[in-house]
Amino acid sequence: MDAADVVIVGAGVVGAACAYYAGRAGLSVAVVDRGPVAGGTTGAGEGNLLVSDKEPGPELALALLSTRLWRELAAELPPEIEYETKGGLVVAADESGMTSLRAFCAAQGEAGVESRDLPGDRLRDVEPHLAPGLAGGVLYPQDAQVQPALAAAHLLRASGARLHLGAEVTAVLRGPGGAVRGVRTPRGDLLAPAVVNATGTWAGRLASLAGVTVPVLPRRGYVLVTEPLPRVVCRKVYAADYVADVASGSAALQTSAVVEGTPAGPVLIGASRERVGFDRTLSAGVLRRLAAQAAALFPVLAGVRVIRTYQGFRPYLPDHLPAIGPDPRAPGLLHACGHEGAGIGLAPATGRLIAAALTDTVGPLDARPFRPERFTEGTEPG
Template sequence: MPTRHVSHVPAALDAVIIGAGVVGAACAYYAGRAGLAVAVVDRGPVAGGTTGAGEGNLLVSDKEPGPELDLALLSTRLWRELAETLPPEAEYEPKGGLVVASDETALTALRAFAAGQRASGVDARELPADRLTDLEPHLAPGLAGGFHYPQDAQVQPAQAAARLLRASGAALLLGEEVTAVLTDRRGAVRGVRTTRGDLHAPAVVNAAGTWGGALAERAGVHLPVLPRRGFVLVTEPLPPRLVRHKVYAADYVADVASGSAALQSSAVVESTPAGPLLIGATRERVGFDRTLSTEALRRLAAQATALFPVLGGVRALRAYHGFRPYLPDHLPAIGPDPRVPGLHHACGHEGAGIGLAPATGLLVAAALCGDQPPLDPRPFRPDRFTAPEGATA
């Protein structure tokens, strides 16, 4: 079990944040900037859940116009600002994304999708088939065309979370599970009970990722967060700029938006500063089953080599997996929960939590301070889901 962090816990806390992943870290960072005294509690280490199993995607390219894209565009700006203050270990790379279409039907759909995004402020640049290799020389021949998204970027997620937490000034309590949310006689939050004692505060932020639903239940409310498993392949170190952007096929966008529980896979190929390529992404709802899926890995390898034939002779050194915190309408739950005064949520981002973390943190900090939010928070209301009969309200 991780040791309890030695940082001093203030006698008077303004908020307790549950979860030391990148979303919890961003909440702590912006709360700290707003002058709030905050403690972050996690039953494991920093980035020990979904964050540590992520690829570090900061994407606008896969989001259709609407609330999530608005959140992503705000986060894109905030990540650029953070990159100026975070140390190099965070590995912020404004590499851009390239989405390719295998045939004219896919390209027509991608063109319509990009047109809607442009109207919302996304920089999406169409490339004909004969220009794709200008950006990615090793792409497979025969593709119909694609779109370049200069706003897409990448970070090293565990390092980003750790650096945000350090910069936040928050007290950090690791290896400490929250067993209850404490409330007063009126039902308002007054802190949390952990395996090592009580922490008192007038606000609690549920940034527990995939376990956000269980944490909400401990607070007496219904939030239907479910785990959605995904695998990533890691190759041997390769020459720099073999793959220059975050590259994926157009069907990845449909997989992100799908609510299917079945295994879905569409290759997302990207380089890392250390040399290995990361190849994702699969999606399936199988609970917290950690069994290695050879079928998922086989699909990823086949789809990656279809995009980049040069990878056919490259070794995959390892694979890892994690669980995305899925909500049925594909939008995160962010902000105050009117059912329990003082309870706030920042979870359910599915595979976009790393990218959406800064805007989420800014929204949560504004709510904690009673300030004007940076964008309309209503689509992310935590109480928008109807509890099943017999479940917690």
């Protein structure tokens, strides 16, 4: 048996951020994962740290806090995390789309988001290889990017946590009165008065082991990776309809052009969303659709080779807000899950909220919108 102040289940970037801030708060931390560091959704992510795609409300507040925290982390963690404040550019194909984008942008501005309106004839000043004829766009200087797997690894290293990798949690241990007292793995028990569920798309399964329900579902997405190129795409650039896709609850396939360069040279192309369970069947049709949309936005990419593709599963919750904080249905259980495609960006603020809950201190913002029990309120405790 091993003992700690808190056991964090999940070694992705959200679990790593929880470990980092818990460690900074003076707690002893154990992190357990059935696979390697960043072996799930984090390893299949593009590393986006975005405010541009979020409407005013609790998620945007979480994103703005994380924007500040990522800057602080970038000053402390090694440069290998590839933190880059390159900004984002959202473009509209026609005047109708531009009108909607300006209204969205104005509402964001009242919430603290920085942006700059660009007419169509100025877009190529910031992205020279964009297609001609676009109506305009909005530049978001607060958008940034990291290399997500490396960021998770360095957060874990800096946390001082004891890692238990390749060890699947088979039970959540409960004591008298139902209070959580640790987890069981094939290698032995990890004891702690608090357990954090940071298992991403598998968070519903971990919750069920503790006798509670958190309705996380997987939402599949693909990414195309091109051959290394000169920096032909300077920022994260995406079509305005991407925002609607992010907010949609549809289970059907949705694709919208998202294109971004990387410091290493390859261009990353997305984004698709569909709820198909954990089906990993490769869809050539979706890949062709993404490639065509990217080439329409950046014609220079039409003749570029795609050297690989990968897919991942975003942890989706029905109201598009993550579940963060203590679960009163199972005292000692906390959740940090359900961030969908924004987990990398929202990880630091999530970690701060979890650390505040673990130490019974005031958090950096109001966590009530993220309460894990909101989906089953009015039912008896599990």
